[in-house]
Amino acid sequence: MTQLLTTQDVNIYYGSKQAVRQVNLQVERGSVNALIGPSGCGKTTFLRALNRMHDLTPGARVEGQILLDGEDIYASGVDPVQVRRRVGMVFQKPNPFPTMSIFDNVVSGLKLAGIRDAATLNEVTERSLRQAALWDEVKDRLRTPATGLSGGQQQRLCIARALAVEPEILLMDEPTSALDPASTARIEDLMSDLKQVATIVIVTHNMHQAARVSDTTSFFLNGDLVEHGVTDQIFTSPRDERTEAYVTGRFG
Numbered sequence: 289m290t291q292l293l294t295t296q297d298v299n300i301y302y303g304s305k306q307a308v309r310q311v312n313l314q315v316e317r318g319s320v321n322a323l324i325g326p327s328g329c330g331k332t333t334f335l336r337a338l339n340r341m342h343d344l345t346p347g348a349r350v351e352g353q354i355l356l357d358g359e360d361i362y363a364s365g366v367d368p369v370q371v372r373r374r375v376g377m378v379f380q381k382p383n384p385f386p387t388m389s390i391f392d393n394v395v396s397g398l399k400l401a402g403i404r405d406a407a408t409l410n411e412v413t414e415r416s417l418r419q420a421a422l423w424d425e426v427k428d429r430l431r432t433p434a435t436g437l438s439g440g441q442q443q444r445l446c447i448a449r450a451l452a453v454e455p456e457i458l459l460m461d462e463p464t465s466a467l468d469p470a471s472t473a474r475i476e477d478l479m480s481d482l483k484q485v486a487t488i489v490i491v492t493h494n495m496h497q498a499a500r501v502s503d504t505t506s507f508f509l510n511g512d513l514v515e516h517g518v519t520d521q522i523f524t525s526p527r528d529e530r531t532e533a534y535v536t537g538r539f540g
């Protein structure tokens with residue numbers, strides 16, 4: 289099966305207010321998928337449903353099915369902590385654990401899972417930092433505080449921390465919006481390597497970024513998934529006039 293993630297008739301509410309409506313989406317294994325659309329259209333709300341983050345939001349409710357490798361992540365008996373191991377997340381603002389070293393940040397998820405073996409922790413640290421294109425910059429100061437890194441390095445550290453537990457999917461919520469252009473370019477460059485290790489779903493405000501890094505793009509408007517397709521098609525020959533208006537900069 290090439291579809292790693294399938295959502296079926298997903299509706300998301302905050303109390304009585306509906307933020308996402310009837311979303312049906314399929315995400316292929318090993319791809320980068322961008323979610324675009326104007327502010328408030330439901331991109332982050334939808335993204336957070338994909339790893340059960342709304343379980344932690346008071347008043348939020350998710351309806352419908354979200355199948356990860358064919359299994360509904362909302363089925364009774366499914367442990368949300370396990371879901372979040374399989375579906376990792378990187379947020380808008382880099383959020384390394386401030387009191388921890390670079391090394392301890394990377395292995396925090398493994399330690400939580402009870403893994404203490406030093407050789408394993410060292411190995412995972414090097415692998416994850418290499419995958420996040422940070423290893424060369426930090427290999428000589430792994431035991432120093434993560435807060436000593438630049439913003440762009442901190443974000444790559446957060447990517448390494450997410451990758452350390454070998455998630456199948458990495459959700460990225462505007463991961464470069466707090467970064468300078470050079471750090472942004474660094475993370476965009478990383479994306480095509482990252483998809484070798486995890487399928488990526490990225491929310492971005494930046495249409496150029498979506499066009500550069502993604503294989504498929506989903507355009508959201510007022511809680512609806514208006515159009516989903518191969519990125520080139522969405523940007524060059526959208527089928528829906530609302531998509532066209534958005535990608536040509538007529539609103540948003």
Ligand SMILES: Nc1ncnc2c1ncn2[C@@H]1O[C@H](COP(=O)(O)OP(=O)(O)OP(=O)(O)O)[C@@H](O)[C@H]1O
Nearest residue numbers: 302307325326327328329330331332333334345493
């Ligand atoms: N915790 C919450 N409680 C109530 N309403 C919320 C909550 N989070 C988001 N919303 C509302 O849900 C709708 C969708 O918001 P969401 O953050 O998903 O949009 P978005 O497309 O990600 O926007 P942006 O691009 O500005 O981040 C908005 O109307 C927003 O005000």
